[in-house]
Amino acid sequence: MIPTDTPWSGLEAGKTDTRRVGAAARWNWFWAVMPRADVCLLLQLTDLPKPVPDLPKLKNLEIRFQTLPGGPILYIRLKDNAQMELFETLCRDVMAAGELAETEAEALERAIGRTFRWHYLLRGGKLEVLSEEAQKGLIGEIEVLKLLIANLGPKPALTAWTGPSGAPKDFELKADCIEVKARRGASQPFVKITNEHQLADVPDRRLWLAVLAVDKVQQPHGKTLTEHVAEVTDLLERTEPSTIMDWDLHLADVGYDCLHDYSAWRWIVSAPVFHTISEGFPRISAPVPLGVSTVSYSLALSACAPFRTDWADVQANLIEEVQP
Template sequence: MIPNDTPWSGLEAGKIDTRRISAAARWNWFWAVMPRADVALVLQLLNLPQPAPDLPKLRNLDIRFQTLPGGPILYIRLKDNAQLELFETLCRDVMAAGELAETEAEALERAIGRTFRWHYLLRGGKLDVLPEEAQKGLIGEIEVLKLLIASLGAKPALTAWTGPSGAPKDFELKTDCIEVKARRGASQPFVKISNEHQLADVPDRHLWLAILAVDKVQPPHGRTLTEYVAEVTELLEWTEPSAIMDWDLHLADAGYDVLHDYSAWRWIVSPPDFHTITEGFPRIAAPVPLGLSGVTYALALSACAPFRARWDDVRSGLVNEGQQ
């Protein structure tokens, strides 16, 4: 039973029954009730995208393309009506994102990308904001990601960003890997290495360690995590909108939720210092003696100094890789 105080009230089950959301909308959005009485948001399209983009896979949502007698559609269907109120908020947010587009193809990209923003929450992820250490770590990775976007382009850089998925290295490219460490500038001159795999060699790849100072400051100084995220989102919206979907998915995997309030924390970040991990670099790396695992240790910055490298040195190898 659909409550009367929802946008879907009055629509009939047993068929796809729809109601246009707004005659003033730029694109053709509809509230819909599907044959099994499931509520949905529908975007009517002139053409199906070729090739079809990846769609979010969410536990409580069904997101698909379908061709009807009136033309193709994208629909987002709620499987569990217990989440009806949250689903309405999602639908309005998705539509608002799509309405910013100048073309139908861009509207579709924005709608799918915004749905990815929600996937972490709706798949049962944590509802809490990221703790301070996780905020620092994400900001550090975003700063390195920005350098890679400038050098390689958005999509190759996002493909290389493997840290949020739990990979051993934060960035993995064809011939290079980058591990990122964020630290407080005023803390002891060490960085924490979380396990023996972080600085372990990768066959046929060069390994770099990027260290950044990420410090908490008082207003009006610094920026919130939300603002660091928004900077990259705006960059992608202007330069490569088709990459926003990948960006949103990475953020969700990192535990970032656009609905969370990060205004209580403001941060300043230094440019990253890069180090080449070669023979002689101080580290405990896999393989470790049999019976040991999860080796955590403190790495002194002074011991890393002889292995400092310029970003230009790192970038030249990455650019050459991108041309292969």
């Protein structure tokens, strides 16, 4: 029995029955009830995307494309009607994300991206704001990401950003890897290396260490983490909107949610200082002795000075990656 205080009330069970969400909606959203009385959200499409994108897999939801006589749709179906209140919240959030789009293709990308974010949260993602240390680390990686976007383009840069997924290096390209460390500018001149794999050599790839100063400041100085994120979002929307979903998924993987309030923290960030990780660089790297693992240590930046280089050197190598 469908409760009367839901958007699905009044729809007939036993067949697929639909009701348009609202005349003011930019895109063709429908509340629907499937033959087994399962409630759904539908997005009617003009064409199926090519290639068909991956869709999140959730225990109590079915998310699929389907071609009907009236055309293709994306539908999100709730398998357990006991979760209808939460499902309505999810549906409205997905629609709100899609309604910001200027094209149907972008609306679909945004809807799928927002569903992936729910996928992340419902599988145990962080519901609280990021700690100060986590904010600093994310801001540092975003600064390097912006450099890569400017030189490689949004899609290759986001593909290279592997740190959020738990990879050993923050950025992994075809012939280069970059590890990013954010530190407080006024602190002792050290950076924390959290395991033996972060500065370990990768066969057939150059390895760079990028160090940035990220400092907390008072208003009106600096920017919040939300503002740092918004800058990249705006850049992607202007240059390559199809990458928004990848961007959202990376942010979800590090525990960032745009609904969290980061107004209590404002940050200024320096330009990254790059170092070449090569023979003689001070480090503890894999393989370590048998039985030893997760080796963390402080690395003195003074000892790294002989290996310091500039962005132009790194950039010259990265440009080779995209040349035919």
